[in-house]
Amino acid sequence: MSQNGFRAALIQSLVGTDRAKNLKNASSLIDKAKANGAQVVALPECFNSPYGTKFFAEYAETIPDGPTSKMLSEAAKNHSIYVIGGTFPEKDNNKFYNTCTVWNPQGEMVAKFRKMHLFDIDIPNGITFKESDILSGGDDLVTFQINGVTAGLGICYDMRFEELAKLYRLKGCKLLVYPGAFNMTTGPLHWELLQRARALDNQVYVFAISPARGEKGYIAWGHSQVTDPWGKVVAQAQHGEEIIYADVDFGECDKVRSQIPIFHQRRSDIYDTVCKING
Numbered sequence: 192m193s194q195n196g197f198r199a200a201l202i203q204s205l206v207g208t209d210r211a212k213n214l215k216n217a218s219s220l221i222d223k224a225k226a227n228g229a230q231v232v233a234l235p236e237c238f239n240s241p242y243g244t245k246f247f248a249e250y251a252e253t254i255p256d257g258p259t260s261k262m263l264s265e266a267a268k269n270h271s272i273y274v275i276g277g278t279f280p281e282k283d284n285n286k287f288y289n290t291c292t293v294w295n296p297q298g299e300m301v302a303k304f305r306k307m308h309l310f311d312i313d314i315p316n317g318i319t320f321k322e323s324d325i326l327s328g329g330d331d332l333v334t335f336q337i338n339g340v341t342a343g344l345g346i347c348y349d350m351r352f353e354e355l356a357k358l359y360r361l362k363g364c365k366l367l368v369y370p371g372a373f374n375m376t377t378g379p380l381h382w383e384l385l386q387r388a389r390a391l392d393n394q395v396y397v398f399a400i401s402p403a404r405g406e407k408g409y410i411a412w413g414h415s416q417v418t419d420p421w422g423k424v425v426a427q428a429q430h431g432e433e434i435i436y437a438d439v440d441f442g443e444c445d446k447v448r449s450q451i452p453i454f455h456q457r458r459s460d461i462y463d464t465v466c467k468i469n470g
């Protein structure tokens with residue numbers, strides 16, 4: 192893998208109620224992505240269970256000893272690739288979280304991020320959802336390295352919060368990854384726009400990985416997407432089960448950062464973005 196980039200695969204898998212089937216499907220889509228040259232693969236939010244407050248407790252696992260962690264670790268190791276393991280419900284100390292894990296080519300877990308901003312919205316005649324009925328929010332920004340490139344994690348609704356993305360940029364990230372399942376009310380207007388905004392504001396690549404659109408329960412918008420640091424959409428899925436690929440070149444981050452040097456021009460004497468966690 193070159194220091195400047197890699198071939199990424201975003202796997203928009205179809206998710207049903209059978210955990211074993213979901214894992215098997217994700218695993219065989221990872222096999223396919225590897226066969227097509229992917230060095231980094233990423234899965235969707237809630238790729239092992241239906242997305243819904245009534246399902247989180249039933250499908251929750253401890254990490255890293257549950258069956259989902261095991262599958263992710265083995266897939267990464269067997270194929271010698273990075274696996275950004277979407278999300279699945281995590282149980283820890285009688286609390287539940289919506290959690291993303293990342294696995295390196297040796298099959299070791301190198302990052303674990305708990306969704307920070309819970310998806311609680313109420314749009315009359317649109318969608319009402321309250322993750323906080325069951326989930327707790329995470330408190331930590333989490334980064335990991337892929338061949339010297341720093342990547343930061345967020346989950347779905349987290350992408351609406353520009354401060355989180357800005358803090359990741361200030362921590363040196365060139366890539367932000369958001370497993371996410373937007374809905375059919377907000378998805379058409381906000382999904383692509385938010386990712387382009389986070390990418391352009393912070394001059395980073397953005398990966399967002401959705402489940403495929405099912406027919407029952409929570410209907411996901413789909414349209415998994417790779418956006419480059421200029422804000423350009425370089426790959427986008429439709430709504431069915433699909434893998435999209437992108438050859439990312441982090442030299443593009445350096446280029447846009449030197450040509451449009453907004454991070455040196457910030458008026459932090461007037462405003463600032465401060466991380467209150469770990470200084």
Ligand SMILES: NC(=O)CCC(=O)C(=O)O
Pocket residue numbers: 236310346347348349351371372373374377378381
């Ligand atoms: N899973 C989520 O966090 C959904 C977020 C979403 O649909 C939104 O509009 O925001």
